[in-house]
Amino acid sequence: EARLWQAFRSGLRERGWIEGQNILIEFRAAEGNTARLPELAAELVRLKVDLIVARASIFVQPAKEVTSSIPIVFLTHADPVGTGHVASLARPGGNITGLAVLMTDLAPKGLELLISAVPVATRIAVLWSPDTPSHTPALKAVKEAGRTLRVHLQPVGVRTAAELEGAFAAMARARAQAVLVLIGPIFFAERQRVAELAIKHRLPTMSTLKEVTEAGGLMTYGPNQEDLYRRGAIYVDKILKGAKPAALPVEQATKFELVINLKTAKALGLTIPPSLLQRADEIIQ
The missing domain is CATH 3.40.50.2300 (Response regulator)
Structure with missing residues (x-):
């Protein structure tokens, strides 16, 4: 900051x-x-x-x-x-x-780029907070985009940092293949923890703030x-x-900038398509 x-x-x-x-x-x-x-x-x-x-x-x-x-x-x-x-x-x-x-414009674009990074993903979790006012319309926009992109979305609402571990465990149980993070105060403050939990459960993440990718998230478009x-x-x-x-x-x-963390991609065993790497404004090695 x-x-x-x-x-x-x-x-x-x-x-x-x-x-x-x-x-x-x-x-x-x-x-x-x-x-x-x-x-x-x-x-x-x-x-x-x-x-x-x-x-x-x-x-x-x-x-x-x-x-x-x-x-x-x-x-x-x-x-x-x-x-x-x-x-x-x-x-x-x-x-x-x-x-x-x-966020209603940004979140659907993030979903599209996440699918570009993980083309096999058909089940995508959406980490959001019911206490962040902008998340409700953003979630609606993402659901509409999900229908167009033909992916199944799993919204997971979190109100406190203490709920994060359970949220990621729920994503894993539901066999999510990636996570779209709608940024809010909790997820920004806990960005390191979010990144760690995503890697633990082998879930590629997309968010809207570069700091999340610097903390270990896979990608940011924002x-x-x-x-x-x-x-x-x-x-x-x-x-x-x-x-x-x-x-x-x-x-x-x-x-706007696309940031990709290749260190995280390696930890996830994920190969980012060359076409997406070419579009990146910054690559974290």
Whole structure:
């Protein structure tokens, strides 16, 4: 995560905002414990900050509940309209705006690429969390894609890290041949554990965040996070100079990357098709 916030700071510097000189950044982190988010959001409001940056979808709601006046900028929102955080992408209409990574588009593409990596797979588990709002529409989109691709999907819902081991055991019992991971706070915080369990049960994984593949997952197809964080600084700059969030359209990710971990492929006894390797933006050896 440090490199992402470095990209955000770089974006601010490019627009003349130097931390410690003309801007002060108050960081608050839930450390994977989402129950702390309301408390952290309330603390920022008490500090009378000029603007709140909320990294992803799940961080926006607690901030929204404690302020309707302080501008909120999100950096990687998976479903800003569906969650009611903005009225529309073109005209957000409230105190919230930012950058979107629509999971309903991304997850089906991930499924398609996972099948390209494991062509024999006809039974694919989908690891998701009922507590992550964007996962419900994303799961629906994945099911539609599954019907088109003629694969059987096995959704496995997880609410806490303690449920992960049982979830992967259930996938193995159901004879799943691969796993599509819908990224949320739990799976991001527990990415090392997810990767370890997937290898233990010999299940190739596809997710949307590069960090999961760096932790040992097989593949990632998702937005270039550094680009989104750098672009997020543009929203901060505009708002601090007087622009209203209500009139700043939500922009979508434009740079995507395919990352493949060949070390994990070897551990799984899997040979990645050369055509897919040629499409990869990064290969982890």
